[in-house]
Amino acid sequence: MQTRGFLLRSAIVAALGGLLFGFDTAVISGAEQTLQQMFAATYESLAAGLGHLGFLGRPGFWHGCTTASALIGTILGAALAGKPSDRLGRRNTLVLLAVLYFVSAVGSALAWDWWSFVIARLVGGLAVGGSSVVGPIYIAEISPPRSRGRLVALFQFNIVFGILLAFLSNYLIGRLNLGDVEWRWIFGVEAFPAAAFLLLLLGNPRSPRWLMTQGRTDEARTVLQRLGVRDVEEEIRAIENSIELDHHRVREPLFQKKYFRPILLAFLIAMFNQLSGINALLYYSQRIFEMAGAGAEFARLQSVIIGATNLVFTMLALTIIDHFGRKRLMFVGSLGYILSLSTVAWAFYTERGGMIVLAGFMLFIASHAFGQGAVIWVFISEIFPNRVRARGQALGSFTHWFMCAAISWTFPMLVGKADAPGASQAGAGVFAFYAAMMVLQLVWVIFVMPETKGVPLEQMQRKLALA
Structure with missing residues (x-):
C-alpha cells in the first residue's frame, strides 16, 4: 500500500507540470487588454518603423506578438526537450522546467518594458513545450502497465484543470481592485505553484528506464521496488530488451511516399x-x-x-x-x-x-x-x-x-x-x-x-x- 502511495504521489507531482501548462496558457486572457493599453506606444513605434512591411505596420500585429510570445517558446521547448531529457534524465529536466516556470512568472510580474515582458513569457513557453513532452514520458516510465494509461491521463486532466484555475485566479484578483499592479499579480501568482512543483519534484525518483540507459541497474532496481513493481527482475529484463531493441532499430525517414x-x-x-x-x-x-x-x-x-x-x-x-x-x-x-x-x-x-x-x-x-x-x-x-x-x-x-x-x-x-x-x-x-x-x-x-x-x-x- 505504501509503495502504491509513492507511485501515485510521484505521478501527481509530475502531472503538476500539466497544471502549470494549462495555467500559463490561459492566464494572459485576464491581462491582455491592459497590456495592449500599456504597451500602445511601443506598438505604435514598432509599427511606424516597419510600416513598409505590410502587416508589420499594424499595432494589432505587435499585440498579437505579445500574446503569442509564449507560444513561440512552446514550439521551441517541444522541439528541444528531447536532448536534455536523455542527457540529464526525465526528473532533472522537469526540475529545470519548474525553474523556467518560476523565472517566467516572476519575470512577467516584474517586467519593466515590452521586451522584458515578451522574453519572460517566451521563457514560460519553453517550460510549457518541454512539459508537454517530458511530463507524459516520465509518468509512463515510472508507471506499471496496468495503471499507465490512467496515470498518464492525470497530465492531460491537469492541463484542463490549470486552465480553469487561471480563469478563476484572474476573476479573484480582479475583485481585489489592485489598480495599476493588477496585471503583475495576474502573472506573478503562477510563481507559487511553480515553486511547489520544483520542491515536490526533489522527492520524486528518477525514471528507472533512464537509469538503465545509463548503466545504473542497481539504482533502477531500487526505484522499481519503491514504485511497487510486483516482479522487479522481470521488469528489469523487459526494460533491457526494450533498450536493446531501440539501440538496433533502423532509423527510417518519416517523409517518404508510403x-x-x-x-x-x-x-x-x-x-x-x-x-x-x-x-x-x-x-x-x-x-x-x-x-x-x-x-x-x-x-x-x-x-x-x-x-x-x-x-x-x-x-x-x-x-x-x-x-x-x-x-x-x-x-x-x-x-x-x-x-x-x-x-x-x-x-x-x-x-x-x-x-x-x-x-x-x-x-x-x-x-x-x-x-x-x-x-x-x-x-x-x-x-x-x-x-x-x-x-x-x-x-x-x-x-x-x-x-x-x-x-x-x-x-x-x-x-x-x-x-x-x-x-x-x-x-x-x-x-x-x-x-x-x-x-x-x-x-x-x-x-x-x-x-x-x-x-x-x-x-x-x-x-x-x-x-
Missing part, C-alpha cells in the same frame, strides 16, 4: 484543431465577452464558467473515448462546433450578444472536449507505425502549436479593441470563418478520416497502405 497519408491525416487534424478558434477563446476570452457587452468583472466570471465546462466535459470524454470510437466523437464534435460558432457569429452580427454568446461558447467548449480535445493525440499516435511514431507525433505537435501561434497572433488584428466601433461585426466575421472551417472538418471526418479504435497495428498499416 507515409504520405498518415502525415496528411496528422497535419489536417492538428490544423483543424486550431482553426476551430479554441485558443482564440482561451487567450482572449475576457475581450470576447466584453465585445458581447459584458462588463470586465462579469466577463471574467464567464471565463470561469467556460473553464469549468471544459473540465467537466473533458472528464466525461476521457471515460467514453474507447467506447464510442474516434470518428464518431469527431463527427459529434464537428456538429457541435458548427452549431455553436454559427450561433456566436449570429449573436455578434445582430449585436444580441450577452447570454447567447456565453451559451454558444459553452456548447463550443463542450464540443471541443468531446471531439478534438479527446481525440487528436490518441488518433495521431495510432496512425503511425512504431518505427516513425515519435516523429509523427512531433509533426502533429509542431503543426498544432504553429497554428495555435498563428491564430493567437492574428486575432487582435482581426477584431480590434473590445470597445472599438465595429468590433461586434468583426467578431461575427471571425467566428463565421471558424464555423466554415469546421464545415470542412466535418467533410474530412465523414469522407477521409479512418476509424482507429480497436484496429490492430498491422491492419491499420494495410488500411493506410503502409505495409
Whole structure:
C-alpha cells in the first residue's frame, strides 16, 4: 500500500507540470487588454518603423506578438526537450522546467518594458513545450502497465484543470481592485505553484528506464521496488530488451511516399484543431465577452464558467473515448462546433450578444472536449507505425502549436479593441470563418478520416497502405 502511495504521489507531482501548462496558457486572457493599453506606444513605434512591411505596420500585429510570445517558446521547448531529457534524465529536466516556470512568472510580474515582458513569457513557453513532452514520458516510465494509461491521463486532466484555475485566479484578483499592479499579480501568482512543483519534484525518483540507459541497474532496481513493481527482475529484463531493441532499430525517414497519408491525416487534424478558434477563446476570452457587452468583472466570471465546462466535459470524454470510437466523437464534435460558432457569429452580427454568446461558447467548449480535445493525440499516435511514431507525433505537435501561434497572433488584428466601433461585426466575421472551417472538418471526418479504435497495428498499416 505504501509503495502504491509513492507511485501515485510521484505521478501527481509530475502531472503538476500539466497544471502549470494549462495555467500559463490561459492566464494572459485576464491581462491582455491592459497590456495592449500599456504597451500602445511601443506598438505604435514598432509599427511606424516597419510600416513598409505590410502587416508589420499594424499595432494589432505587435499585440498579437505579445500574446503569442509564449507560444513561440512552446514550439521551441517541444522541439528541444528531447536532448536534455536523455542527457540529464526525465526528473532533472522537469526540475529545470519548474525553474523556467518560476523565472517566467516572476519575470512577467516584474517586467519593466515590452521586451522584458515578451522574453519572460517566451521563457514560460519553453517550460510549457518541454512539459508537454517530458511530463507524459516520465509518468509512463515510472508507471506499471496496468495503471499507465490512467496515470498518464492525470497530465492531460491537469492541463484542463490549470486552465480553469487561471480563469478563476484572474476573476479573484480582479475583485481585489489592485489598480495599476493588477496585471503583475495576474502573472506573478503562477510563481507559487511553480515553486511547489520544483520542491515536490526533489522527492520524486528518477525514471528507472533512464537509469538503465545509463548503466545504473542497481539504482533502477531500487526505484522499481519503491514504485511497487510486483516482479522487479522481470521488469528489469523487459526494460533491457526494450533498450536493446531501440539501440538496433533502423532509423527510417518519416517523409517518404508510403507515409504520405498518415502525415496528411496528422497535419489536417492538428490544423483543424486550431482553426476551430479554441485558443482564440482561451487567450482572449475576457475581450470576447466584453465585445458581447459584458462588463470586465462579469466577463471574467464567464471565463470561469467556460473553464469549468471544459473540465467537466473533458472528464466525461476521457471515460467514453474507447467506447464510442474516434470518428464518431469527431463527427459529434464537428456538429457541435458548427452549431455553436454559427450561433456566436449570429449573436455578434445582430449585436444580441450577452447570454447567447456565453451559451454558444459553452456548447463550443463542450464540443471541443468531446471531439478534438479527446481525440487528436490518441488518433495521431495510432496512425503511425512504431518505427516513425515519435516523429509523427512531433509533426502533429509542431503543426498544432504553429497554428495555435498563428491564430493567437492574428486575432487582435482581426477584431480590434473590445470597445472599438465595429468590433461586434468583426467578431461575427471571425467566428463565421471558424464555423466554415469546421464545415470542412466535418467533410474530412465523414469522407477521409479512418476509424482507429480497436484496429490492430498491422491492419491499420494495410488500411493506410503502409505495409
